[in-house]
Amino acid sequence: MKSENFQLQNYNTFGLQAQALVFFSYSSHEDLCSFLKNDFRRDLPFFILGGGSNILFTRNYPGTIIHPETKGISIVKEDSDTVFVNVAAGEIWDDFVKWAVEHNFYGAENLSFIPGCIGASPVQNIGAYGVEAKDIIHEVHCLSIANQTERMFSNAECKFGYRDSIFKHEEAGKYIVLDVTFKLQKHASFNLRYGSLQSVIDESTATLQTVRDAIIAIRKDKLPDPKEIGSAGSFFKNPVIPKAQADALKEQYPTMVTYPVGDEHTKIAAGWLIDSLGFKGFQIGGAKVHPKQALVLTNAGDAEGSDVVKLAEEIQRKVFETYGIAIVPEVIYL
Numbered sequence: 001m002k003s004e005n006f007q008l009q010n011y012n013t014f015g016l017q018a019q020a021l022v023f024f025s026y027s028s029h030e031d032l033c034s035f036l037k038n039d040f041r042r043d044l045p046f047f048i049l050g051g052g053s054n055i056l057f058t059r060n061y062p063g064t065i066i067h068p069e070t071k072g073i074s075i076v077k078e079d080s081d082t083v084f085v086n087v088a089a090g091e092i093w094d095d096f097v098k099w100a101v102e103h104n105f106y107g108a109e110n111l112s113f114i115p116g117c118i119g120a121s122p123v124q125n126i127g128a129y130g131v132e133a134k135d136i137i138h139e140v141h142c143l144s145i146a147n148q149t150e151r152m153f154s155n156a157e158c159k160f161g162y163r164d165s166i167f168k169h170e171e172a173g174k175y176i177v178l179d180v181t182f183k184l185q186k187h188a189s190f191n192l193r194y195g196s197l198q199s200v201i202d203e204s205t206a207t208l209q210t211v212r213d214a215i216i217a218i219r220k221d222k223l224p225d226p227k228e229i230g231s232a233g234s235f236f237k238n239p240v241i242p243k244a245q246a247d248a249l250k251e252q253y254p255t256m257v258t259y260p261v262g263d264e265h266t267k268i269a270a271g272w273l274i275d276s277l278g279f280k281g282f283q284i285g286g287a288k289v290h291p292k293q294a295l296v297l298t299n300a301g302d303a304e305g306s307d308v309v310k311l312a313e314e315i316q317r318k319v320f321e322t323y324g325i326a327i328v329p330e331v332i333y334l
């Protein structure tokens with residue numbers, strides 16, 4: 001389906017009003033190929049929009065929004081230990097996690113309740129509670145935008161990093177993810193090391209469903225439900241800085257939350273940095289820092305994209321002024 005001057009308010013979890021000059025959604029690969037061959041305006045910018053859960057529309061979008069609505073979850077290969085599951089780009093991420101849990105397949109459960117679509121999971125290497133999409137992605141099946149040829153990217157070829165992949169660098173803007181094949185385990189193997197999980201789940205009695213339920217409960221407690229309050233989850237990435245700089249800061253601010261990254265770097269909880277400056281509940285125009293989790297910026301009702309930009313800039317400025325750390329958005333500005 002192709003529309004012009006299309007309202008995107010229901011296609012971004014911030015719930016911001018913005019119009020796309022052209023909006024194209026498709027539920028088959030044939031429709032996508034035919035659009036790219038015949039209708040696609042190469043002189044305009046374009047963006048592939050999944051669930052819109054990591055996007056900030058700062059203005060009307062002056063190009064084409066391509067939105068996958070392809071569906072399908074199927075087992076493509078299995079042996080006694082592992083199962084390979086192929087999932088279409090347009091499937092809701094959490095529907096896949098729910099499916100995996102119901103089929104007794106291990107590996108996706110810590111990623112329960114993350115908003116968004118399957119197609120975005122390799123691009124952004126989504127992650128939570130000690131697990132990242134890269135831990136279960138086997139390969140990513142893509143379509144070239146330039147000539148509609150198909151290409152398979154192995155896990156290694158995706159060059160995954162923290163909220164990062166080749167699709168944000170060398171291959172940015174060149175491919176559309178068609179479907180992703182995940183490798184899941186048939187035998188119990190949980191990852192419950194992440195702080196707040198350990199205290200709520202006993203590994204000896206854990207089941208896939210209890211782990212999923214616990215994670216959903218933690219996320220519901222801390223993160224706003226996008227159906228009620230617009231947001232894009234964590235707004236900033238957790239910064240990684242040289243260990244020496246982090247050690248000096250930690251001496252000055254002993255409660256600062258830090259995690260070692262290799263021998264020479266330290267990851268700092270951006271939520272702590274923002275919270276420590278008293279930002280919880282702080283508001284500029286319609287944009288507000290979530291009172292329960294300072295890393296999340298929300299739409300308090302009638303926010304404009306520019307309110308969120310101003311709020312983010314004020315936070316970045318104060319964090320830099322106080323701690324000398326530049327925090328950068330995880331959310332993509334359009």
Ligand code: EPU
Pocket residue numbers: 127128129130222223232233234235236237238257269270271272275292293294295330
């Ligand atoms: N903290 C505060 N105050 C706050 C927020 C956090 O002091 O207002 C402290 C917490 O007490 C905790 C630490 O900062 O000790 C880290 O906070 P949390 O465990 O909530 O995790 P996070 O680093 O804020 C990351 C991901 C989330 C993911 C959680 C759970 C990023 C940018 N965010 O958040 O991902 O759900 O870990 O694994 O890496 C998302 O990407 O949208 C997202 C929600």
